[in-house]
Amino acid sequence: MEIFHVAFLSVTIVDIVDILLVAFIFYELYRGMRGTIAAQILVGMIIVGILSLVAQMLQMKATGWILRTLSDIWVIAFIIIFQPEIRRMLSTIARNRLVRIFLRLNVTESIEEISATALELSKKKQGALIIIARGTGMKSFTETGITLGAQVSRPLLLSIFNPRSPLHDGAVIVNDRIIEAARCTLPLSQTNRIGDLALGTRHRAGLGITEQTDAVALIVSEETGAISLADNGELFYKISVKDLRKELRERLVLTVQRTVQNVKEAIRPQ
Numbered sequence: 001m002e003i004f005h006v007a008f009l010s011v012t013i014v015d016i017v018d019i020l021l022v023a024f025i026f027y028e029l030y031r032g033m034r035g036t037i038a039a040q041i042l043v044g045m046i047i048v049g050i051l052s053l054v055a056q057m058l059q060m061k062a063t064g065w066i067l068r069t070l071s072d073i074w075v076i077a078f079i080i081i082f083q084p085e086i087r088r089m090l091s092t093i094a095r096n097r098l099v100r101i102f103l104r105l106n107v108t109e110s111i112e113e114i115s116a117t118a119l120e121l122s123k124k125k126q127g128a129l130i131i132i133a134r135g136t137g138m139k140s141f142t143e144t145g146i147t148l149g150a151q152v153s154r155p156l157l158l159s160i161f162n163p164r165s166p167l168h169d170g171a172v173i174v175n176d177r178i179i180e181a182a183r184c185t186l187p188l189s190q191t192n193r194i195g196d197l198a199l200g201t202r203h204r205a206g207l208g209i210t211e212q213t214d215a216v217a218l219i220v221s222e223e224t225g226a227i228s229l230a231d232n233g234e235l236f237y238k239i240s241v242k243d244l245r246k247e248l249r250e251r252l253v254l255t256v257q258r259t260v261q262n263v264k265e266a267i268r269p270q
Contacts, residue, residue: 110152110177111248117157118220118227119241127222128161129171129202131186132252136213138180142173145184152177161220171205171217187212194235206230216251218244 055064114130121128131138146167150156152174160167160182170183189208192199199207206217210230217230226238229247239247 108249108253110174111245111252113152113154113157114174114218115241115245115248116154117161118218118244120154120158121161121220122225122227122241125222125225126161126163126220127168127202128157128218128220129186129206130157130218131171131173131184131206131209132216132218132248133173133175133180134214134216134252136215138173138175138213138215141171141184141186141209142181145170145173145181147181148179150179152179171209189233194237197237199235203228203230203235207233207235210234216248218248 052064110132114132117130118128131141156179157172159165160172160179162168167182171186172182173180173184186205187208188201188204189199189211191204191207200221200223202222203219206219206228207230209215210217211233214232219228219230220226221228224238227241227244229236229239229244231251236247
């Protein structure tokens, strides 16, 4: 159904809905990237789009051709420029509880081994960074380290994080009951301080990986022996081993089990 004409353009209800939907998507992107360089680039791309539309309306052929040429490479430019933001958006989707129904997690035994390791390392004040994968693929991060493919065990983890071990620097990545790789390099969070706590490299790496993926990060401080947990871009500093077991079980096992149960009850015939 046509509403009105603008120069040579015919505007319908579908066009209005389409414009509002695109505006909403760009607004959400801008809100998520506000304060970053990517936000400035996004504003520039929107301005180019508006100018291109105006040039077509005024029938400015040369200007319209230049702006159209820029518009043609938008999709490629968008993927390249906003790759970190796109990854963050996709990992946010993966954190959805409904999505996790389809994820197979078998980490109950790993939680016990990892918690015992954290306690011993904390007593010795030996630093550690253990990443427990959930849904997001970790291949791009495991490739930065040394592939192991060994079953999770306390003695192995203690050996890896021994200060004399060549593998103690970097992160260990665990998937289900397997240590996929050690000495992995992770992205650092832009957050340098949380309250009065100044974050070191190990804590920023643990926080950074949870900002870009749905993994859970366990950090043991080399200076204080404090055990911390990072998940979904949040850092829980200085928690006990008892609370660590509870939090890991809650985040890795019980959440999925409860979601599955809720879905089953929702679809059960009344």
